[in-house]
Amino acid sequence: MSASVLISPAIRRRSVSVAMKVAVIGSGISGAVCASTLARNGVSVTIFDSGRGPGGRTSQRREVGEDGKELTFDHGAPFFSVTNSDAMALVHEWESRGFVSQWKQVFGSFDCASNKFLGSIQQEGDANNNKYVGVPGMNSISKALCNQSGVESMFGTGIAKLEWLEEEIPWLLKDSKGQNLGRFDGVVASDKNIVSPRFTQVTGLPPPLDLNLVPELVTKLQDIPVLPCFSLMLAFKEPLSLIPAKGLSFKNSEILSWAHCDSTKPGRSTDSERWILHSTPGYASSVIAKTGLQKLSSETLDKISEEMFKEFQCSGLVCSLPFFMKAHRWGSAFPAKSIAVEERCLWDRNRNLAICGDFCVSPNVQGAILSGLAAASKLLQASSCL
Incomplete structure (x- = not known):
């Protein structure tokens, strides 16, 4: 068309x-x-x-921490970009109506094999790479x-x-x-x-x-065909100061594909620092092959949480433990064709x-x-x- x-x-x-x-x-x-x-x-x-x-x-997922305060997480799509003129016109209208804004942060790529960032960490300035988010939630x-x-x-x-x-x-x-x-x-x-x-x-x-x-x-x-994914919602009392980017892709990891700091988006609460990790499709598929598509037990979700967070810790970027941690399964996260x-x-x-x-x-x-x-x-x- x-x-x-x-x-x-x-x-x-x-x-x-x-x-x-x-x-x-x-x-x-x-x-x-x-x-x-x-x-x-x-x-x-x-x-x-x-x-x-x-x-x-x-x-947007709403949870409650141990202190009784509400925690919010964009546990699905973290942001989106647009290049098509029809889509861009619509997004500009949404911006004017106040429920969409650009997310202006730095992004990077982390190699889990060498435990180093690949290339320089910088804010993407190309208009075609602008990242948009819903406000105050996706x-x-x-x-x-x-x-x-x-x-x-x-x-x-x-x-x-x-x-x-x-x-x-x-x-x-x-x-x-x-x-x-x-x-x-x-x-x-x-x-x-x-x-x-x-x-x-x-x-x-x-x-x-x-x-x-x-x-x-x-x-x-x-x-x-669809590719599954697990997301892990994390909340920390203090900022993860060792991470120079607020969104990063992972290379050479069998478990993690992406992480982003949700609390840095426009309109979000900054009472805590909230991160969301996304698993690789391969990791999610291996879990689903064992559990099927029925509702997962709390024990299984706890195990997934531990495995994903441990991989995050192994990067050397995490210097503290979260006060909130919970996994969510997207059984058909991304269409494969x-x-x-x-x-x-x-x-x-x-x-x-x-x-x-x-x-x-x-x-x-x-x-x-x-x-x-x-x-x-x-x-x-x-x-x-x-």
Whole structure:
């Protein structure tokens, strides 16, 4: 899809010929961008998400320390960069609205084999490498978009069944108890798990969307490989003064891939110094191979925490122990391939069904933005034909 087809965030709201009702499943970046774009163009949108709040992998985790004070962590995507003009226009609008800001810190790469930083440690000044974060948390982006006028958000509501009815309003959504959640003219699936065999691996139930309804999309949807990841949330009373960078990638480590100092981001509390470590996909895969995808026990999570922190300590960069430490599993953290790079989303025009997400374009926030915009474009084109 060419950039000119995408809906610019700066365009004036236009009315559609018939009031269209669309269900968006998933409140991550792609779903939230799609819902927001549809709503500002006159479409009635309802977002469904099984989680307690919006964000997906841009969620913010809230924990409580031993002293009773709240600790917050961006335990998924630490930041994002944009190079595409459509995505950049949207991000600039978010900046003007105050829920996105640049994260201006120094970044580096640490070699665990030599216990040395590779190259110089410096702030990246290239405009194409600007790092953006949500304010006051990464989930602020999806939260703002899901609260936009014209968008109704239903959190804590998982979709168990997407039924196609040969009627005027064809889509019927049901929850796990079989309760009807509403009828819709179109559906946007921004959560790949509702069409993935992984849904069955986790729940023991068939995916909500019967792929027999979309035979032309089956080949692309049947196998969306994903890379898992563990994140470790750490809070220290004193700054880790031996680390000259606030974000660093790890080389030659079988356990760690990335670390960043969350408390240095704009709008964050500085009562403590909070770091987040990300594991390598290989380490996470080795754990999941032993435990499966069921909920992990506290003992297993404690062991993962100890192993990841020990690797961090072995770098020689850590001079104190954290007063808070907790691991989290992202079972499908990053898509391992993109299934619709040119189209930016999958589309079934016969059923007004769009499937979007970073797994369509590229495994990052920009990919999710572009896919959400593309899905909205398809639904808006369909709405004009109603």
